Structure formats: structure tokens, C-alpha cells
Amino acid sequence: MAVATLQATSASAGPAGQSPLAGRWALEVGSLPMPPEARPKSVDLDFRDVAGGKWTTRVEIVDQKDNRMHSESTLSLDGTPGRASGTYWVDVIAAKMPAPNVLVMQFVYEGIPRSTRVYSVSADGKVLTETEAYFKEDGTPMMRTALFKRVPGES
Numbered sequence: 001m002a003v004a005t006l007q008a009t010s011a012s013a014g015p016a017g018q019s020p021l022a023g024r025w026a027l028e029v030g031s032l033p034m035p036p037e038a039r040p041k042s043v044d045l046d047f048r049d050v051a052g053g054k055w056t057t058r059v060e061i062v063d064q065k066d067n068r069m070h071s072e073s074t075l076s077l078d079g080t081p082g083r084a085s086g087t088y089w090v091d092v093i094a095a096k097m098p099a100p101n102v103l104v105m106q107f108v109y110e111g112i113p114r115s116t117r118v119y120s121v122s123a124d125g126k127v128l129t130e131t132e133a134y135f136k137e138d139g140t141p142m143m144r145t146a147l148f149k150r151v152p153g154e155s
Contacts, residue, residue: 019100020121021047025128025148
């Protein structure tokens with residue numbers, strides 16, 4: 001099974017072994033496990049492999065009232081924390097890519113850990129699954145899964 005997974009990942013990795021995570025992704029809003037009125041209108045992710053072994057992530061969120069939030073970071077993928085900018089509630093991120101189709105990111109805002117997110121791409125490269133682990137205010141651990149589709153023409 002591991003060999004099949006590696007072969008599928010290699011096949012969808014694209015030119016020069018680029019990660020299949022690279023590209024633009026749009027949230028399937030209906031995949032969020034929350035009432036429709038609490039869901040954002042849209043969430044777009046843009047992952048890019050940049051020079052020097054770094055990774056750029058851009059996020060844009062549009063809420064139900066058409067307010068826009070965004071975040072951007074360019075990080076090393078060795079787990080070293082780096083700064084994020086924007087209006088979303090994150091200012092420090094650490095990231096690792098344990099496999100070409102898996103990205104693990106840890107989010108902090110104002111010195112407080114917010115969540116850990118694991119992004120994984122399907123073998124066909126068309127679906128991005130985001131699994132978010134976080135804690136409720138009372139300390140209860142929670143997990144949420146959301147699905148993203150690749151934006152057509154993006155890879």
C-alpha cells in the first residue's frame with residue numbers, strides 16, 4: 001500500500017517533482033460541519049513553492065457579510081516558525097511537509113496557539129482535505145475536516 005501511495009504521489013507531483021499541493025484551491029463550503037449561516041461564503045488557498053526551499057501560502061476568506069480576511073506567509077518547511085501578515089487571526093506559523101502531498105501547519109496568534117492543520121491531496125490531485133485540530137475555550141479537543149477543489153487551470 002505504501003508503494004502505491006508513493007507512486008500516486010509521484011505521478012501527480014507535476015514538473016520537477018513539485019508538490020501536488022501547489023496551486024489554488026477553493027473551499028467546498030458545504031463540507032464544513034457547521035450551520036450554513038455560520039459558514040464563510042468562500043475560502044481560497046494558494047500554495048506556492050518558491051526559491052530557496054520556501055513555501056508561500058495565501059488565504060482569502062469572505063464571510064456572510066462580504067467582509068474579507070486574508071493571510072500570507074513565506075516559510076521554510078523545516079518547522080522553523082515564521083511571521084504571517086494580513087487580517088486573519090494568525091501572526092506566527094510553523095510548517096513541515098512530511099510527504100509531497102501532505103503539509104502540516106501550526107498557527108499562533110498573539111502568542112496563543114490556535115490550531116494545527118494538516119493538508120493532504122488526493123491521489124488524482126483534485127481534492128485537498130484540510131483537517132484542523134484545536135481546543136475549545138473549556139479545553140475540549142476538537143477536529144474539523146473541510147474539502148477544497150483545485151481551481152481549474154491551476155496546478
